[in-house]
Amino acid sequence: MIVSVKDLNFSYRKKPLLFDGLQWSVPEGSVVGLLGKNGAGKSTLLHLLSGLLFPKSGMIALGSHNPKDRKPAFLEDIFFLADDIAYPSTMSISKYEKVMGAFYPEFDSSQFDQILADFGLDKEVKLKELSLGERKKVFLTFGLSTNCRFLLFDEPTNGLDIPSKSVFRKVVAGNLSDEQTLIISTHLVADVEKLIDRVAILNNGKIQLDADVLELSDRWVFGTSSNRPDEALHAEKVGTGYQFIRSRKVQEAQTPVSLELLFSAVLHNSLNENAILQTQNSEVL
Ligand SMILES: Nc1ncnc2c1ncn2[C@@H]1O[C@H](COP(=O)(O)OP(=O)(O)OP(=O)(O)O)[C@@H](O)[C@H]1O
Numbered sequence: 671m672i673v674s675v676k677d678l679n680f681s682y683r684k685k686p687l688l689f690d691g692l693q694w695s696v697p698e699g700s701v702v703g704l705l706g707k708n709g710a711g712k713s714t715l716l717h718l719l720s721g722l723l724f725p726k727s728g729m730i731a732l733g734s735h736n737p738k739d740r741k742p743a744f745l746e747d748i749f750f751l752a753d754d755i756a757y758p759s760t761m762s763i764s765k766y767e768k769v770m771g772a773f774y775p776e777f778d779s780s781q782f783d784q785i786l787a788d789f790g791l792d793k794e795v796k797l798k799e800l801s802l803g804e805r806k807k808v809f810l811t812f813g814l815s816t817n818c819r820f821l822l823f824d825e826p827t828n829g830l831d832i833p834s835k836s837v838f839r840k841v842v843a844g845n846l847s848d849e850q851t852l853i854i855s856t857h858l859v860a861d862v863e864k865l866i867d868r869v870a871i872l873n874n875g876k877i878q879l880d881a882d883v884l885e886l887s888d889r890w891v892f893g894t895s896s897n898r899p900d901e902a903l904h905a906e907k908v909g910t911g912y913q914f915i916r917s918r919k920v921q922e923a924q925t926p927v928s929l930e931l932l933f934s935a936v937l938h939n940s941l942n943e944n945a946i947l948q949t950q951n952s953e954v955l
Pocket residue numbers: 682683685688706707708709710711712713714715
């Protein structure tokens with residue numbers, strides 16, 4: 671496993687434990703959607719993975735790196751797109767690329783130009799002259815062009831307009847190699863549904879569900895019907911019918927995973943990985 675978190679305990683000063691024995695591992699080359707309610711600790715976990723916060727106890731490894739050491743070899747290999755990235759406001763995009771790109775040995779300037787063009791941004795504009803969403807696009811472009819092995823994006827589509835969200839999906843899908851691992855924390859599940867191959871749900875200080883998206887659609891049907899299917903693992907009333915998750919029958923067509931429904935199933939019913947691998951009945955009305 672390229673990312674490995676064992677027995678992680680963490681609390682902010684004078685606050686109760688936010689993570690209590692958190693375990694998580696991520697296979698190399700994954701694109702993971704990290705979901706959780708407000709305040710679940712998604713940003714905190716990303717800060718711990720990037721070594722900007724230190725665990726109280728437990729172990730975090732990204733490849734052979736211990737993030738809290740913040741060794742140069744690690745810093746060259748990780749890019750963290752924080753929610754509130756600090757930036758030199760008077761720099762132009764092209765200056766920013768030159769100055770900051772120098773810290774990343776695999777930085778690819780032509781890739782930067784291409785992604786920036788995909789987003790429709792002009793390189794000579796100053797960072798302070800950009801809107802919030804436009805700046806986000808610059809940092810996304812920069813992050814992908816670093817070609818770091820570890821990419822952590824915190825709410826990357828927050829502030830992007832509707833057309834830019836589809837550009838986001840296209841540039842992310844088109845600019846990752848098999849050796850790169852991307853963790854995306856988000857509430858905007860529709861923005862990442864087609865992009866991710868794993869989903870991790872953070873709840874009550876633990877990763878409550880960590881699953882391969884293909885495996886989920888292999889095992890479960892995510893559907894809608896006028897009646898609640900008897901064998902549903904989880905069902906929610908919507909309008910006049912139900913949204914449900916039920917086990918998939920042999921030779922039945924696969925359905926796309928609904929992250930929203932999966933998230934709701936995990937949160938409402940405290941389903942963990944073991945529970946979701948066995949059929950259980952639950953209902954939210
Ligand atoms: N610097 C800090 N000092 C003290 N408490 C903090 C600090 N940063 C975050 N917290 C608290 O830790 C908890 C987790 O916050 P965090 O930002 O990691 O959650 P999140 O899942 O990213 O939330 P959101 O989805 O709202 O962005 C919250 O209760 C928050 O108030």
